[in-house]
Amino acid sequence: MSVNRNSDSKPLTVEIKELKFTYPGIDGHPPPGSKPLIEHFSLNLFSGDRCLLVGSNGAGKTTILKILGGKHMVEPEMVRVLGRSAFHDTALSSSGDLCYLGGEWRRDVAFAGFEVPIQMDISAEKMIFGVAGIDPERRAELIKVLDINLSWRLHKVSDGQRRRVQICMGLLKPFKVLLLDEITVDLDVLARADLLKFLKKECDERGATIIYATHIFDGLEDWPTNIVYVAHGRLQLALPIEKVREMSKLSLMRTVEAWLRKERDEDRRKRKENKAAGLPEFEKQVEGSRVVGGDPARASVRVTNNGWAAGRLHSTVAGEENFLLSSNRVLRG
Numbered sequence: 001m002s003v004n005r006n007s008d009s010k011p012l013t014v015e016i017k018e019l020k021f022t023y024p025g026i027d028g029h030p031p032p033g034s035k036p037l038i039e040h041f042s043l044n045l046f047s048g049d050r051c052l053l054v055g056s057n058g059a060g061k062t063t064i065l066k067i068l069g070g071k072h073m074v075e076p077e078m079v080r081v082l083g084r085s086a087f088h089d090t091a092l093s094s095s096g097d098l099c100y101l102g103g104e105w106r107r108d109v110a111f112a113g114f115e116v117p118i119q120m121d122i123s124a125e126k127m128i129f130g131v132a133g134i135d136p137e138r139r140a141e142l143i144k145v146l147d148i149n150l151s152w153r154l155h156k157v158s159d160g161q162r163r164r165v166q167i168c169m170g171l172l173k174p175f176k177v178l179l180l181d182e183i184t185v186d187l188d189v190l191a192r193a194d195l196l197k198f199l200k201k202e203c204d205e206r207g208a209t210i211i212y213a214t215h216i217f218d219g220l221e222d223w224p225t226n227i228v229y230v231a232h233g234r235l236q237l238a239l240p241i242e243k244v245r246e247m248s249k250l251s252l253m254r255t256v257e258a259w260l261r262k263e264r265d266e267d268r269r270k271r272k273e274n275k276a277a278g279l280p281e282f283e284k285q286v287e288g289s290r291v292v293g294g295d296p297a298r299a300s301v302r303v304t305n306n307g308w309a310a311g312r313l314h315s316t317v318a319g320e321e322n323f324l325l326s327s328n329r330v331l332r333g
């Protein structure tokens with residue numbers, strides 16, 4: 001499903017085609033009898049799009065962003081970012097063209113090319129200026145936008161200040177596709193507003209594409225170009241913002257609230273019906289399906305020669321031809 005009315009002339013940047021994904025069990029395979037977490041999910045996004053990804057807790061937003069960010073393996077044709085498979089073509093992330101910013105401090109910073117925990121005794125200046133090959137103007141702009149004091153010692157600053165440094169590190173390279181998994185929770189209103197403004201400019205002026213998963217709608221009314229609503233790992237709606245405004249006279253937050261309320265009422269109705277019919281109210285959780293993502297070395301089924309080893313962040317071997325298996329068997333945290 002394409003969500004941009006004017007997509008004809010704009011390059012396609014994110015292409016999701018019939019995406020299907022199940023978290024692997026401890027043996028590296030989807031547990032027998034498990035229902036895919038994500039299924040029948042298709043979406044196209046274009047250069048310049050700012051897409052808000054909304055849905056209730058557990059809907060699958062983080063999973064989708066991680067798949068797009070190349071952290072979970074899926075069939076290469078299911079997800080293309082800038083025409084390439086994010087999981088198999090690790091140069092997409094290492095070049096900075098594809099950037100995933102989520103809750104994982106250490107890994108995100110490492111992906112920005114500076115492999116140190118962000119809570120150690122180090123100055124913000126050392127962290128930020130330690131990344132090589134950065135345009136000084138862009139760096140100065142980000143420091144200003146995020147109002148970073150370069151003398152901050154990272155082990156002594158507040159969560160929000162540390163988060164600002166993390167975001168700055170993540171945005172230093174001029175990304176083409178940015179995946180944001182609610183990274184603004186710690187930010188004060190001013191920092192959040194300035195960051196959102198900066199991100200809007202990145203899309204308008206450089207044609208970047210941003211997908212932003214959030215539950216916080218403050219200051220977002222005029223930010224997105226598209227809204228994507230996901231429930232139970234299935235795409236419910238993918239609309240340009242003008243269409244959402246046409247459909248609903250409510251604010252963005254109230255509109256999303258109405259969608260989620262309807263979904264919850266429907267879930268409750270189904271559970272009641274199941275109960276009345278003597279069926280289990282909730283879907284059975286498949287035993288062993290909860291895995292800690294991250295280290296492929298911990299999975300008992302290994303993909304042959306995929307270039308990854310425990311504790312390493314960048315594959316030495318890029319390219320789909322190196323992958324013998326193409327199920328959902330490997331997770332990167």
Ligand SMILES: Nc1ncnc2c1ncn2[C@@H]1O[C@H](COP(=O)(O)OP(=O)(O)OP(=O)(O)O)[C@@H](O)[C@H]1O
Binds near residue numbers: 055290
């Ligand atoms: N590593 C994992 N292994 C197995 N199941 C997982 C794993 N990570 C998430 N899940 C399950 O996948 C489902 C979707 O989780 P996900 O984190 O993608 O949801 P979300 O929409 O981002 O939720 P939230 O709004 O709470 O952040 C949840 O039911 C969750 O329990």
